[in-house]
Amino acid sequence: MLVTLGCVGAACGGATNRGAFVPPSPSTAASSNPSPVTTAPPCTPAGTTLRISANVTPPGGQFGGQSYDKDCLAAPADIAFKIEFDNKDSEKHNVSIYTNIGASTALFKGKIISGPEKITYNVNALPPGTYYFHCDVHPNHMNGTFVVSE
Ligand SMILES: [Cu+2]
Numbered sequence: 061m062l063v064t065l066g067c068v069g070a071a072c073g074g075a076t077n078r079g080a081f082v083p084p085s086p087s088t089a090a091s092s093n094p095s096p097v098t099t100a101p102p103c104t105p106a107g108t109t110l111r112i113s114a115n116v117t118p119p120g121g122q123f124g125g126q127s128y129d130k131d132c133l134a135a136p137a138d139i140a141f142k143i144e145f146d147n148k149d150s151e152k153h154n155v156s157i158y159t160n161i162g163a164s165t166a167l168f169k170g171k172i173i174s175g176p177e178k179i180t181y182n183v184n185a186l187p188p189g190t191y192y193f194h195c196d197v198h199p200n201h202m203n204g205t206f207v208v209s210e
Contacts, residue, residue, distance in 0.1 A: 101190065101207045103132035108141040110134070114153040114175060114195070114202065126151065126195070131204035137188040147175030153195045155181065157206050161192045163199065172197060 113129040126149070135141045147153045154172040159165040170181045186208045194203035 101134070101209060102205050103134045103207055105134040105136040105207070105209060108136060108139060110141060110143045111146070112143065112155060113146040114149045114151075116149050117151055126153070126198040126201045128195070128202050128204065132207065133193060133204065134207040134209065135183070135186065137208050137210050138185050140185050141183050143170065143181040143183060144178065145170065145173075145181060146178045147173050149175040151175065152197050153202065154197065155193055156196050157183070157186075158192045158194070159189075161203075163192065163194065167191060169196065 110133050112133060115127045115129055117125045117127075133143070143155055145153075145155050152172050152174050154170040156163075156166060156170050157168040159167060167186060168181070168183045171179060173179050188209050191206040191208065192203065193206040195201075
């Protein structure tokens with residue numbers, strides 16, 4: 061069966077994945093009914109510069125069309141890193157990291173910027189864990205998993 065390594069789909073695509081290991085195709089035929097890999101993180105770190113964009117909100121999407129271009133970010137553990145945030149939208153957005161989906165404890169809060177504009181956030185080192193990120197302006201529509209791992 062196929063083993064999923066790293067990002068699912070285009071969730072974590074980008075230039076930082078250039079050096080990512082690409083598994084060879086298995087010699088056996090792919091199962092028509094692959095079982096999900098439940099233990100692998102949804103994305104894995106590839107360097108200390110992370111990138112995420114806020115998509116342009118479609119017309120009429122003012123109360124629900126806001127979105128990021130990915131739903132998983134990953135950073136290496138125990139080392140400071142950067143998040144290059146490209147707000148392509150005309151609305152205000154940011155990226156903040158929380159301990160969990162309830163967003164009760166913030167690990168990092170990014171400055172909210174009006175787009176179109178780019179900003180680079182400098183984030184202090186975090187211990188390994190599976191956290192959560194969202195836009196503080198649109199937490200219900202712009203959010204995802206934040207993985208910190210070796
Ligand atoms: Cu937002």
